[in-house]
Amino acid sequence: MVKALNEALRQSLAEDPRALVLGEDIGKLGGVFRVTEGLQDEFGTERVFDTPLAEAGIAGVSLGLALAGWHPVAEMQFDGFSYPALDQIISHVAKYRFRSRGRQAVPLVIRIPYAGGVGAAEHHSESPEAYYAHTSGLKVVTPSSPIDAYRLLRASIADPDPVIFFEPKSRYWSKEEGELAADGALPIGKARIVREGSDCTIVAYGAMVARSLQAASRAAERGVETEVIDLRSLVPLDLDALAGSVRKTGRAVVVHEAPMTAGFGAEIVARIMEDAFDYLEAPVLRVTGYDIPYPPATIESHYVPSVERVLAAIERVVNY
């Protein structure tokens, strides 16, 4: 996925003369995950540059660059270090177009490597997507595969509005060559059915899509046909895909890494309740991180939804 993201940035910088890439250590180093590797050499220090160590500064200055007609792609080095930028994002980035009656748009992409399962230290494994999804005026996108990462990042950079782009760290080194063949622009706001099934729907995004697919095949071994939906974007949310699948299966399990309480999974449950209540044969269950700080890496595997936990939820709704 790192290569796909790097390629998406390269293509955007090449095709869009207004595109900029900025952040901490994204220049010479190429980013701590190498997502921006080689970009400064290729496009120069004016279009690809390191900033001082200040996330609010990165977000606020990027907004200013956008007002000046640039298309900044800013990186927050890790999920846990994106919080100092929240005020600029909530108070300005998300509100600027609205407040200016459409005269001052903010075509800004903020990339955030997120979530856990990579054995990292504290503050390096957080899943803050719900903060952004709850903030009106932001689009929130997260890919689950290299090809989606490429196409969704291209679409996000081309989008006229601010996009918070969450990159699932634990998928950074995933290949899935097969898919890399696919191509074409990808509209933001369309989910993807990655596996068809008739007995139960799993709704997931980011790294939990692969995890859900594993659970789905395990379930299949026991004759339970599970449909797996990759949301791809949390805002806008693909309401039709969601309702369509659950109306078909009558059962659903939502999976994410973030803590349960007020996590995005609750929104999915509420939408299913509103749009598919009559078809529900069982309660929609959530399999999520727990309502505790992200745990030390030596025991994180008990926190991140496991195949077993997803399977258990599938069984509960199927045997309800």
Added chain:
Amino acid sequence: MVKALNEALRQSLAEDPRALVLGEDIGKLGGVFRVTEGLQDEFGTERVFDTPLAEAGIAGVSLGLALAGWHPVAEMQFDGFSYPALDQIISHVAKYRFRSRGRQAVPLVIRIPYAGGVGAAEHHSESPEAYYAHTSGLKVVTPSSPIDAYRLLRASIADPDPVIFFEPKSRYWSKEEGELAADGALPIGKARIVREGSDCTIVAYGAMVARSLQAASRAAERGVETEVIDLRSLVPLDLDALAGSVRKTGRAVVVHEAPMTAGFGAEIVARIMEDAFDYLEAPVLRVTGYDIPYPPATIESHYVPSVERVLAAIERVVNY
């Protein structure tokens, strides 16, 4: 409610020699809403003091004061100005006890006047409770009446853990003398049934409780008996009260001012789904603010849930 909050702070300062009150303009001015009026005169500039204009500073320094054995009650002047403090709150205030294996607790209360309906300017009418409710390690409390404001703030200051205390601005000038007679400590995490009913449950908190009661009596005129639950605290959430009521009524409407997407209402819907699915006769509906930036005050009445909107939802679930 302002008087009740002021009295709660006064009593806490008087009874707890470690209690401190700090924030912007909370000293001589007594706060822009006069919640801290007279406290500096009475307790001196060492225990009640103004800070420089820096919210991250207020939160981070308050944590340090707590480590030194003090019980700070910090004020964020308005909802929309609490965001610069989010990093300190998410990265440290919420995690400190956990990280220190219980050795360094943070008995800190952060007061935030919140929500709209008061004709205020931009950034002065926001409802950010979901950001905090989604942050593991924080308790999130919000009163709906003067007496609850008094008792919940006392309980919050006495609590050994960080409490984000949301004060509904539009109820600041409410009296409700009757209730002021009530008394006794109030445990954090217990909801209150403010009106009994058998046909439908309304779940609300803060300013929306009064609004929901209005809707309930309007509904009663048409023979619909609505039960109204005031959550009082979002974290911990009173799961039993929630499930108990919905199991009785089979129908529920959730009301809050914050935008719908990933708002706390979604969590309530998901909990009802998990704990009372078999009893549901209709989908649980949400009546909330819309997924747009909080609107200009001249048209905010179309944004904040109105009696009509709540009534319409009640009818939908009752006639489902």
Added chain:
Amino acid sequence: MDEDLGEGMNEAEGPFRVLPLAGEPPREIPSIGLKEKELRELYRLMALSRRADLEATALQRQGELAVYPPLIGQEAAQVGSAFALEESDWIFPSYRELGAAVVRGVDLVEYLHFYRATWHGGTYDANAHRFGMVSVPVGSQILHAVGYAMGAKLDGIALATLVYFGDGATSEGDFHEGCNFAAVFRAPVVFLCQNNQWAISVPVSAQTAAPIWKKAEAYGFPGVRVDGNDVLAVYQVTREAAIRAREDGIPTLIEAVTYRIGPHSTADDASRYRPGEEVEQWKAMDPLDRYRSWLTSSGVADEDYFQSVEGEAKDFAAKMRSGVIASGPRPLEELFEWVFDDLPPHLARQRDEVLRFAREAAEGIERG
């Protein structure tokens, strides 16, 4: 702890000043390269600002505005600095810069729509005037001015951005991060701090222990303290700073020492926290009076001129008033028009709901 506060301010150096203080004898002042016509224009713009500001306060008292933060006393700081810029330069205001808006020819009815709560950014076209939207979160707009300046520099456009903020704003992290970015990227920014001595009820002595102009030392660019009630001094230091910015990419922090004669906003009661004498002292240094007496003594303007300006200001304010009063709320459709460039399905649903309820309310439909 308040007792300890503010000794730091004693180090403060006397500000740069051109105009004689009240009581001082009239004297020749060094030419600052302004034609007599421009010298008079400076007065005119201050007079219009003063009158419009008083009118806005009156409108709020009469319930025509939701709230309003008076600028009275800060006319020289705002007009002198805004007038020193080129048209191509950008201004990023906070919420108290009606005077700068006047210089930029922003329609004040459209400006006051922010305070009438008609629309958050006001309804004027920020791009047309290169005058940004009203920004309320203290200090937050500083970063936008820095980013815009970086962007212009990348385009090879020689312009400066000027950002207004107050003494209280210097305590925010955004101020620090903005100044540091500007220095590191050599961004053409003029940081104009109107030190009006108060941040609502907090005096600058409780806000910081160092003189504000000195904070520039932390970033490696010049810091200047100027008499903010001296329109010519403010003009001069701002002009020099803007040139440094455009030509050499050197940012400047200007501390314009002035005073907030009025309350923080119409919602504030300043008598609760500051002595009336302090206000009186500063009234004696009124920026319009000081400039007017110099214009007179130096023969640049006469009574007739001041008369005509008074008349113009009156009409200006009257036109603003009638415009404000005549304006109604915006149509509800607009709430969903600019959240995004497009209208995603969930917002379409919500828009339809808002309009339906509005219609029913209008038709007075009783439910059930």
Added chain:
Amino acid sequence: MDEDLGEGMNEAEGPFRVLPLAGEPPREIPSIGLKEKELRELYRLMALSRRADLEATALQRQGELAVYPPLIGQEAAQVGSAFALEESDWIFPSYRELGAAVVRGVDLVEYLHFYRATWHGGTYDANAHRFGMVSVPVGSQILHAVGYAMGAKLDGIALATLVYFGDGATSEGDFHEGCNFAAVFRAPVVFLCQNNQWAISVPVSAQTAAPIWKKAEAYGFPGVRVDGNDVLAVYQVTREAAIRAREDGIPTLIEAVTYRIGPHSTADDASRYRPGEEVEQWKAMDPLDRYRSWLTSSGVADEDYFQSVEGEAKDFAAKMRSGVIASGPRPLEELFEWVFDDLPPHLARQRDEVLRFAREAAEGIERG
């Protein structure tokens, strides 16, 4: 834009220095009030730190630690400053202060539990050592040190807090807000910036355009630049700063000029962004070598002493290694034990679920 960067640093003044540089002839140095025993102890602590640091890096390479940020090269900056404090003073570290932990007698196995990902704060008792938990969000711990100092002052306890942070941290808003609060409230804080020239791949010249010690001017308290590889100089300026803090409530910003000899962390490859020559130059100023030759030339310590310290350091590191390797993960129950003082119902549910799945996994139960 990088071309423009960093001229600002040229203004930098020579740092305060006591020890002769490598090559310089041995000379009498002004007494700094340390007994010979203490002078030797300083070396011993640096030697233990050096050895433990190398061992920690080795442990990471062998997969026994998840990650580790080496402090090699910064021993004098950490040991000299930590040693200058009273036991009652508090230290708030960032993530690279193993050397200061050694001075405070923190069990390094408990310290390294942070990097072994056993427990986030490490498992040592911060209160017992008045040595705060490892803090990763850059600059964030500065505010905690300021708040603690304010709290101690309110209690009338004469102590200072010392907070460690790096050159990169000075760009964060938290640094600015913390310094300003400290100045306004006269909080007894020593701000100790280890300027090791790099913030991961970003050189200090791209981080700020002003010398770091000068940033103190923005707050109205003293700023000092000291040779961070000179343990005696660091000791002296820190001691003076701590006394100013305790006795007069005057904060100080100390810039200890040093160098990060190793990579940012074991996950980093510094060869991607910095020349090897630079590293070699700084190795020639190794803080241990410099101090050792002075100790020898001034007759304070001899070969036997250094031999014995070497032996002790070896055992020290070996004990640390065996302790780390022997340690396992924490029991899952602990995940829910300290979220709150109590265990709310929703967490009780989740704890039961975690334990159930763990049990089933242990019992190897195949579902379905």
